[in-house]
Amino acid sequence: MNKQRTMANGSKARSKAQPISNGSSYGTGDRYTAAPNEIFVNRSLHLENVKFYGFDMDYTLAEYKSPAYETLGFNLTKERLVHKGYPEEILEFEYDPSFPVRGLWFDTLYGNLLKVDAYGNILVCVHGFEFLKHSQVYELYPNKFLTLDESRVYVLNTLFNLPETYLIACLIDYFTNSPQYTRTNYGVRCGDLAMSFKSIFQDVRNAVDYVHIHGDLKSKTIENLDLYLKKDDRLPMFLSRIKESGAKIFILTNSEYNFTDRIMTYLFDFPYGARPGEPHRNWKTYFDWIVVDAKKPLFFGEGTTLRQVDTKTGALKMGHHVGPLHEELVYSGGSCDVFTDMIGAKGKDVLYVGDHIFGDILKSKKIGGWRTFLIVPELVQELHVWTDKCQLFEQLQDLDVKLGHMYKDLDSGTKVKPDISKLRISIRDVTHKMDLAYGMLGSLFRSGSRQTFFSSQVPTA
Secondary structure, three states, X not given: OOOOOOEEOOOOOOOOOXXXXXXXXXXXXXXXXXOOOOOOOOOOOOHHHXXXXXXXXXXXXXXXXXXXXXXXXXXXXXXHHHXXXXXXXXXXXXXXXXXXXXXXXXXXXXXXXXXXXXXXXXXXXXXXXXXXXXXXXXXXXXXXXXXXXXXXXXXXXXXXXXXXXXXXXXXXXXXXXXOOOEEEOOEEEEOOEXXXXXXXXXXXXXHHHHHHHOOOHHHHHHHOHHHHEOOOOOHHHHHHHHHHOOOEEEEEOOOOHXXXXXXXXXXXXXXXXXXXXXXXXXXXXXXXXXXXXXXXXXXXXXOOOOEEXXXXXXXXXXXXXXXXXXXXXXXEOOOHHHHHHXXXXXXXXXXXXXXXXXXXXXXXXXXXOOEEEEEOOOXXXXXHHHHHOHHHHHHHHHHHHHHHXXXXXXXXXXXXXXXXXXXXXXXXXHHHHHHHXXXXXXXXXXXXXXXXXXXXXXXXX
């Protein structure tokens, strides 16, 4: 695991082979200064009570290199869309990692990417690459608000969604501004051909699913593991130390066995075992139980049939598994209830580590009762900006204080309202500068002093 790897409950991962650093401090204005190896938590957790540690694979044990991996997915999805009839001009699109951010909503009705707060209040609205002005936003969304309706809104919450987010913006921008197409309220038109924004989005979703399930994403990843995957020689020691403490370890991933085996074999491909001088061990020996093709978040609900995997062929064995789980076997599917019962665990003594805030974290906690540990790679950049641009945060705090003072001595009988127009403009300008420091769509966690929808999910994780 990379030293700058970030994790959160909301946490940033420390070096696995090193003790937790005590280097954090609070300076002027209670500014936070992060040590390079540190863990953040949003509630107390007694690790001595954790008897089972579970790990997702993708973006957790296996950290993909950014933006190389996102670029691969982006390019393969473009090719799939062209194969399905989209114009070849879209192959000229190039992935820009500075644009997408997790947690955006895509409004399939109007074709807009929305950055919202916990309650659906719109903070930023983008159509393609056009950032809509306040007056334009109010025309489309009364009160700058939208309800999270799954029939209309798709939440782009995961790291796998980043190239998808940028491709959606590229396509909306392309069709909206192309002279061959006429823009309508809900899509574009070219002669007798009409395309709604919802249909464009669905085409992208289908293409992404195809690339991940049936396409070349996994095969090309395996062909170039050094290009797409980070490798850390402390990983074997980290897992070995957990087992030495008396806890059990399992891996629970949505990836099928053959892909999981290739990725994990690469991650543990060192000339020694858990420590230098010890013989090399197969990756499976570091885990007590291995579950692939789990189909999370379905796993945390009704689940699927639990079956054994033939590790020589990758095929599933006939029938469903009913006996106890064996350490030397690999399993496919199952459900949280069945799995927890078979390993003899209770919800509160399981700590599960994953990157998917809904599929891994919220579902495992709310349904399975597991303790949770959320991977947030963006925290490295977030903390860097927080410390580097701290003067902007201080300016925003000062403006908020001034705004409060203007209303401090007023009551219900006050006839003259204070003029806050200049203050509002100043707050808007500082917020814009803060957002640009993070990227085109700002911080993952906030817009100015307001928390984003993604950020609001973390305290419940």
